[in-house]
Amino acid sequence: MHNIMVLNAKGGCGKTTISTTLACYFAGQGYKTALMDYDPQNSSHHWLDMRKPSQPQIRSIDAARPRAGMTRTWQLHTGVETEVVVIDTPAGVTGGRLVELFNKADSILIPVMPTVIDLQAVEGFLTELMRFAKNRLHGKRVAMVINRVRFKTATYEKIEALSARLGIPLIGSLRDTHNYAIAMETGMGICEMKSGVTSKDRKQWQPIINWLHEAIPGKEPGQATTFSESPGWQPEAKSVALS
Ligand SMILES: Nc1ncnc2c1ncn2[C@@H]1O[C@H](COP(=O)(O)OP(=O)(O)OP(=O)(O)O)[C@@H](O)[C@H]1O
Ligand SMILES: [Mg+2]
Numbered sequence: 001m002h003n004i005m006v007l008n009a010k011g012g013c014g015k016t017t018i019s020t021t022l023a024c025y026f027a028g029q030g031y032k033t034a035l036m037d038y039d040p041q042n043s044s045h046h047w048l049d050m051r052k053p054s055q056p057q058i059r060s061i062d063a064a065r066p067r068a069g070m071t072r073t074w075q076l077h078t079g080v081e082t083e084v085v086v087i088d089t090p091a092g093v094t095g096g097r098l099v100e101l102f103n104k105a106d107s108i109l110i111p112v113m114p115t116v117i118d119l120q121a122v123e124g125f126l127t128e129l130m131r132f133a134k135n136r137l138h139g140k141r142v143a144m145v146i147n148r149v150r151f152k153t154a155t156y157e158k159i160e161a162l163s164a165r166l167g168i169p170l171i172g173s174l175r176d177t178h179n180y181a182i183a184m185e186t187g188m189g190i191c192e193m194k195s196g197v198t199s200k201d202r203k204q205w206q207p208i209i210n211w212l213h214e215a216i217p218g219k220e221p222g223q224a225t226t227f228s229e230s231p232g233w234q235p236e237a238k239s240v241a242l243s
Helices: 015-028 043-050 095-104 116-133 154-166 179-186 195-213
Strands: 002-006 033-037 058-062 084-088 107-112 141-149 170-175
Touching (some): 015 033, 015 058, 015 084, 015 107, 015 141, 043 179, 107 116, 107 195, 116 154, 141 195, 154 170, 170 195, 179 195
Parallel strands (some): 033 058, 033 084
């Protein structure tokens, strides 16, 4: 089982968007997938609730609050058959909470938006994370993704420089597009939406997926795993109204 955590203390940088997109991708590829939500806002779970029974199944695990009458271990139990767990985390994670989450992850994706405020915030967050992670990486993988890119600005270049300075690879950048809002409103993922309108996004996801597949074997040995194919489910034409 591989735990992919989407983490950044900064709010609104795309943690839930990236978590739901990934859960959808892995489920669509035939992996037994769970989406674990540590955020009391439960945004990931609202998205899961919108999914139709005909869509590839994603198991829902609410990790935000302890459940009455259930041990924490049982509450977070993903099931022995689960192959990929995507973990959505809340904003404002620091200190002991950060340590607790860090310990649960195999791969950590850090979304950052190319704005001055987000750059300053992520610099502080990464410094704390790396201080803690030093000597504790134990095979954990950490990478950054720039999210909501419109142009390659000076701030974008500063994020590239930060990545090089801290030795945290920058593995992808995602454009700013309404497609993600539509996906969130309809319980879909980019890989389930019409390929014509999402082709740019699918291309942008490929290096992120490649990086994850360095640690998660493909379903078909020797076969390239591409973000453009989600064989498990084809959307009904009228459920996708993209402009
Ligand atoms: N690449 C993108 N293009 C356009 N809109 C995006 C993109 N990524 C995220 N958004 C939008 O930005 C908003 C915040 O995204 P999201 O909820 O994923 O962030 P978050 O980090 O999970 O926020 P929070 O810290 O509150 O949990 C949402 O309205 C989402 O649709
Ligand atoms: Mg969120």
